[in-house]
Amino acid sequence: MNPRPTTTERGQMSEMTRALTEREVAELLVLSVATLRAWRHRGKGPRFLRLGRSVRYLPADVADFVRASAVDTRAVSSSDGELELRESQL
Numbered sequence: 001m002n003p004r005p006t007t008t009e010r011g012q013m014s015e016m017t018r019a020l021t022e023r024e025v026a027e028l029l030v031l032s033v034a035t036l037r038a039w040r041h042r043g044k045g046p047r048f049l050r051l052g053r054s055v056r057y058l059p060a061d062v063a064d065f066v067r068a069s070a071v072d073t074r075a076v077s078s079s080d081g082e083l084e085l086r087e088s089q090l
Helices: 007-017 022-029 033-042 059-069 073-089
Strands: 049-051 054-056
Touching: 022 033, 022 059
Parallel strands: none
Antiparallel strands: 049 054
């Protein structure tokens, strides 16, 4: 028989694994809920959980999505420099 977690343990567990709603994630990312839904249907956006009919997002998955969406401007500017170099050689 498994003992039930204490109130403190339940509080710590829910704090570590609390899943966010669509609205919470949309507010965090400054997007509309409709955009999140469209991304989800296209297989884009952060990983999500389906709990029955509810959709939830784990904070770590949202953070991973944000990190993966970062664009390295140095990579963009170096490719622009290559284009300028090629154009000047013509």
